[in-house]
Amino acid sequence: MTDIVEQFRRYAELCKAVQRKAIELENHPDKVKQLRRFSPGEVADILGISPSHLRNLVRMEGFPQGTIAGSSRRSFTIDEIHEARRWLLATTGNARYAPQRRPGQDKLQVVTFVNFKGGSGKTTSATHFAQYLALHGYRVLMVDLDPQASATTLFGLDPDAEVEDATTFASWLRRDDGAGSAEARRLTRPTYWPGLDLVPASIALQHAEYELVGRLLQQREYPFYRQLGGFLDLVGEGYDVVVCDCRPDVGMLTINALFAATGLVIPIPPSMLDFASSGEFFRFMAEVAADFRQSLSSSALSYDFVRIVTTKYKSTDRNQTEIVSWKQALFQEAVLKEPMVETALVDAAGIVKETLYEYEPGGSRRTYERGLAAMNRVNATIEAELLAVWGRPRTRTREAA
Ligand SMILES: Nc1ncnc2c1ncn2[C@@H]1O[C@H](COP(=O)(O)OP(=O)(O)OP(=O)(O)O)[C@@H](O)[C@H]1O
Ligand SMILES: [Mg+2]
Numbered sequence: 169m170t171d172i173v174e175q176f177r178r179y180a181e182l183c184k185a186v187q188r189k190a191i192e193l194e195n196h197p198d199k200v201k202q203l204r205r206f207s208p209g210e211v212a213d214i215l216g217i218s219p220s221h222l223r224n225l226v227r228m229e230g231f232p233q234g235t236i237a238g239s240s241r242r243s244f245t246i247d248e249i250h251e252a253r254r255w256l257l258a259t260t261g262n263a264r265y266a267p268q269r270r271p272g273q274d275k276l277q278v279v280t281f282v283n284f285k286g287g288s289g290k291t292t293s294a295t296h297f298a299q300y301l302a303l304h305g306y307r308v309l310m311v312d313l314d315p316q317a318s319a320t321t322l323f324g325l326d327p328d329a330e331v332e333d334a335t336t337f338a339s340w341l342r343r344d345d346g347a348g349s350a351e352a353r354r355l356t357r358p359t360y361w362p363g364l365d366l367v368p369a370s371i372a373l374q375h376a377e378y379e380l381v382g383r384l385l386q387q388r389e390y391p392f393y394r395q396l397g398g399f400l401d402l403v404g405e406g407y408d409v410v411v412c413d414c415r416p417d418v419g420m421l422t423i424n425a426l427f428a429a430t431g432l433v434i435p436i437p438p439s440m441l442d443f444a445s446s447g448e449f450f451r452f453m454a455e456v457a458a459d460f461r462q463s464l465s466s467s468a469l470s471y472d473f474v475r476i477v478t479t480k481y482k483s484t485d486r487n488q489t490e491i492v493s494w495k496q497a498l499f500q501e502a503v504l505k506e507p508m509v510e511t512a513l514v515d516a517a518g519i520v521k522e523t524l525y526e527y528e529p530g531g532s533r534r535t536y537e538r539g540l541a542a543m544n545r546v547n548a549t550i551e552a553e554l555l556a557v558w559g560r561p562r563t564r565t566r567e568a569a
Pocket of ligand 1: 292415510513515
């Protein structure tokens, strides 16, 4: 009989070998991920101006010109988009070109994407939201708290080879007593997205879960739930929004993300099984909140917003459209009106470890643009929640040409 321990070890090694091969294939020829350039239409949309206004602006002195390569159209880097936003702020004085939070006035917002249901679209939603915010000029920190490290992988890092344990949130849990902001800041790693830093994940987070439990058993008063919050207190000043991606179950790190959060986004695909397990999630949340409120403080686990987002929605499926409208009727404003549609392009992009914001489709641009527009609408509605918390107008209004 095969030794089961040996068998699992061997399978683990085989998975690693296949993963290495996949990374080799996906990242070839240049291993380092770079961000693509953005078309004038995309730039106009991101800046909230009309395409014709943008055409006029590129003739103005000091406005970024983008690049015209050969016979192709003008395109812009994300740095140029940020530069354009600064130019618009300087020339118009319109506060909507200054999206960053006002120091001492607007609080840091921490948005946690969470659901116990595996594969419900947490990582896809969280990563796209973080990148959407970065594109729109916010300073963003993404914290990957899932040992599966899917978000980390989407940012072009191989969690096995490129993420040392000491660079994940696990190392913060093992910090020396005197560790402060310098040590905390060391974990926030810049990505190829200007304005978007990442605290990456690796399997070290799995061990961290056990360690946290062990520590709690030894020291009953250990504030295990405040570790992420404490970390963000030290690094938060440099950011407007923190986006947390969680593993699909209840772990100590998920509880930390629930504690640190100022807003929750719960992705639920429109299927019976997803609702069943999301029901369990809400039951659990009710219990955790009741426990912590009783033992800790009556304001524990208070959020500015809790929103359900419909993910992987097939609008051509009659059952799904019924489920979605039923859900909308029951949950009312707790469900974001904009669903994220299922699109093969999220998968296609994901295979090459990209998001819709990074992907350059080889085939139909129309399908791509439809998917991207749906993703933008979802993200804009979550952004509106942030703006409401900061007391700013909730809707993006497009400026006339
Ligand atoms: N809108 C979409 N259209 C098509 N496929 C999607 C969409 N959103 C997510 N997916 C796919 O569904 C799968 C699961 O998505 P994702 O990894 O975001 O879920 P998750 O909740 O983070 O999973 P886990 O629980 O394992 O962390 C992925 O293969 C992803 O590419
Ligand atoms: Mg995930």
